[in-house]
Amino acid sequence: MATLWTGGTIYTMACEGETVEAVLVENGIITATGSRANLAPQATTIHDLQGKVMYPGFVDSHLHIIGYGEKLKHLDVSHVTSKEELVKLLQARMQASGAEEWVIAIGLNETQFDEPIFPSLAELDALGDVHLIVKRSCHHLILANSKALAFAGITSDTPSPEGGVIEKVNGQLTGVLKDAALYMIVNHMPHITPVYIEDALEKAVKSLQAYGLVGGHSEDLSYYGPPSQPITAYRHIVEAKKSFKVHLLQHHTVFEEVMDRREPSSPYVEFGAMKIFVDGAFGGRTAALREPYCDEPNNAGILVHSKEQLMSYVRLARHYNQTVAVHVIGDLAIATILDVFGAIPPKEGQLDRIIHCSLVDEALLDRLASLPVAVDMQPQFVQGEYNAEVAKLGGERAQGLHPLKSLLDAGLIVAGGSDAPIEVPNPLQGIYAAVTRRNIGESHEGYGPKEKISRFEAVRLYTVGAAQIIQQDHCRGKIQVGYTADFTVLMEDVFQVELDRIPTIPVAYTIVDDQVVYRHESIVDNHMLEKQG
Incomplete structure (x- = not known):
C-alpha cells in the first residue's frame, strides 16, 4: 500500500x-x-x-509533557495581572475543594503585576483549609501555604537543602521555595497516581498534536513516583497508539535505575541523555552568574551541584556510553559545565546538550563552538520577562541574553522548544518569537534584535535542528527519501x-x-x- x-x-x-x-x-x-x-x-x-x-x-525539542498535561488539568494563572486577581482565583478554587485535596495553580508571573510581589504566607493561609501550591512560570519557584509546608515537614527550623532555598524573613517562613527545596513538596503529593499521570499525559499529547507537533523531547522521569510510573504511562498512552514520538531525557537521580532496567526504545518512546540541572532561573534570581544580580548585589544565584558532583554525574553517564543534557541559564553555570564537558568528553560522534544557554558572551560562544555540544533554545523566552531580566542583569550584560543568531553563526546545532508548561507549546509562536524577538501585537525592532533569525532558520529549529540534536537527522526532520x-x-x-x-x-x-x-x-x-x- x-x-x-x-x-x-x-x-x-x-x-x-x-x-x-x-x-x-x-x-x-x-x-x-x-x-x-x-x-x-x-x-x-x-x-x-x-x-x-x-x-x-514539527518537534518540540524541550518540554515536560506530563507537566504540561498537569497545567491543562489544574488552574492556569499565567494571564493573571495582579495579586488581587490571583488571590480571588485561588480562593474560589479552594472553597470548592475538600480539606484533603490539593489546589495547584501553574504559571504565576509577578512581573506582569503593577507591583511585582507575591501574596504573603498569611494571605495564602487565609484562603482556606486546603493544601495549596502555586508554581511560578519558570517552575523554579513555588508558593506553598502552611498546610502544604506541614505536609512536607517544613518548619521555620528546616534548613535549606543543597541546591535550593527555603525562604525565610526574620527566621519565619514566607511560603516561597526555590529550586531543590520545592521538590520536598511537589515530588511527594499523594494524588500523583498512575491514573493521574496517564490522564495528564493523554491531555498533553492531544493538545500537542493540535499544535502540529509530531513529537517532543521530554523530561518527566523523576517527578511522578518511581520512574516506572511515567514510563508505563508513556507505554500505554504514546507507544501503544503510535501517534506521537517521544524522546525521554533521564534525570540524574533516576538515570542509573532506568539504564539498569534496560528499557527498550522504540520510534515512539526512546531513551536519551542524562539530564542535570546546573542552576536555577532568572525569575527567582537563582540562575548562577559570574557577577551578582544588579538588583540584589549580595546574590549571584546558585549552582545546584558543585563541579565535583557534576564530574561524578557525567562520568556515570559516560560509563553507560550516554550523553548529557544540562539545564544552564546563567553565564557561570554555562562556564562550569563546559569545564566538565571539556574534561570528560563524550564518545567520538556524540553530542552533549546545552538546554537554555540563556546568558553568553563572546568567550563562552567560542568555547561552545569548540566542544561537541548542541544547544536547545526556547525562542519564546525573549517574550515574557525580557525587560525584568534586563533589570536584574544590567544592559551591558544583557547583550548576551537569550542568544540565537550568534549560536547559529558560530556553527552550532540549535533546536527549538517551548519548555512547556513554562511557555505555550505552539511551534508557530516559537517561530514568530525567533524571527521578531517581540511579543505578539508589539511592533518594535525586537528584544536584542541582533539575535533575530530568518523564517527558514526558525522553522529549521523545529524540524532539522530537533532531529540533529538527537542525532537522527539521517531519518527525521526533512521530506526526503x-x-x-x-x-x-x-x-x-x-x-x-x-x-x-x-x-x-x-x-x-x-x-x-x-x-x-x-x-x-x-x-x-x-x-x-x-x-x-
Whole structure:
C-alpha cells in the first residue's frame, strides 16, 4: 500500500525554498519525491492537500509533557495581572475543594503585576483549609501555604537543602521555595497516581498534536513516583497508539535505575541523555552568574551541584556510553559545565546538550563552538520577562541574553522548544518569537534584535535542528527519501504570510508515520482522500 501526498506546497527543508510537487509514502517511510504525474501510478491512495502547506513534522525539542498535561488539568494563572486577581482565583478554587485535596495553580508571573510581589504566607493561609501550591512560570519557584509546608515537614527550623532555598524573613517562613527545596513538596503529593499521570499525559499529547507537533523531547522521569510510573504511562498512552514520538531525557537521580532496567526504545518512546540541572532561573534570581544580580548585589544565584558532583554525574553517564543534557541559564553555570564537558568528553560522534544557554558572551560562544555540544533554545523566552531580566542583569550584560543568531553563526546545532508548561507549546509562536524577538501585537525592532533569525532558520529549529540534536537527522526532520513520513500541514505558508499572522496560522493536519493523528475540525474526510481509479 503506497500513498501520495500532493496538491499543495511541500517544503523539504533540505535547503531554503526547496519544494516538491508530491511525496510517495510506503509503510510510514518516504519512498520517493517528485511530480504527481510520475508518482501517482505507484499510489493506491492520493491525499489531496487542496492548496495547504506541508512541512516535515514539527518537534518540540524541550518540554515536560506530563507537566504540561498537569497545567491543562489544574488552574492556569499565567494571564493573571495582579495579586488581587490571583488571590480571588485561588480562593474560589479552594472553597470548592475538600480539606484533603490539593489546589495547584501553574504559571504565576509577578512581573506582569503593577507591583511585582507575591501574596504573603498569611494571605495564602487565609484562603482556606486546603493544601495549596502555586508554581511560578519558570517552575523554579513555588508558593506553598502552611498546610502544604506541614505536609512536607517544613518548619521555620528546616534548613535549606543543597541546591535550593527555603525562604525565610526574620527566621519565619514566607511560603516561597526555590529550586531543590520545592521538590520536598511537589515530588511527594499523594494524588500523583498512575491514573493521574496517564490522564495528564493523554491531555498533553492531544493538545500537542493540535499544535502540529509530531513529537517532543521530554523530561518527566523523576517527578511522578518511581520512574516506572511515567514510563508505563508513556507505554500505554504514546507507544501503544503510535501517534506521537517521544524522546525521554533521564534525570540524574533516576538515570542509573532506568539504564539498569534496560528499557527498550522504540520510534515512539526512546531513551536519551542524562539530564542535570546546573542552576536555577532568572525569575527567582537563582540562575548562577559570574557577577551578582544588579538588583540584589549580595546574590549571584546558585549552582545546584558543585563541579565535583557534576564530574561524578557525567562520568556515570559516560560509563553507560550516554550523553548529557544540562539545564544552564546563567553565564557561570554555562562556564562550569563546559569545564566538565571539556574534561570528560563524550564518545567520538556524540553530542552533549546545552538546554537554555540563556546568558553568553563572546568567550563562552567560542568555547561552545569548540566542544561537541548542541544547544536547545526556547525562542519564546525573549517574550515574557525580557525587560525584568534586563533589570536584574544590567544592559551591558544583557547583550548576551537569550542568544540565537550568534549560536547559529558560530556553527552550532540549535533546536527549538517551548519548555512547556513554562511557555505555550505552539511551534508557530516559537517561530514568530525567533524571527521578531517581540511579543505578539508589539511592533518594535525586537528584544536584542541582533539575535533575530530568518523564517527558514526558525522553522529549521523545529524540524532539522530537533532531529540533529538527537542525532537522527539521517531519518527525521526533512521530506526526503528514506525519512519518516511525519508531516505538519498548515492552512497557510509560514514563509509567505504577513509576519504577525504566523502565530495564528491554523494547523490542518498532524501526521505521524503517514497516519493522520490530528485533523482541523473544518476539514471533511472525503475531501482529503481520493481513491485511485
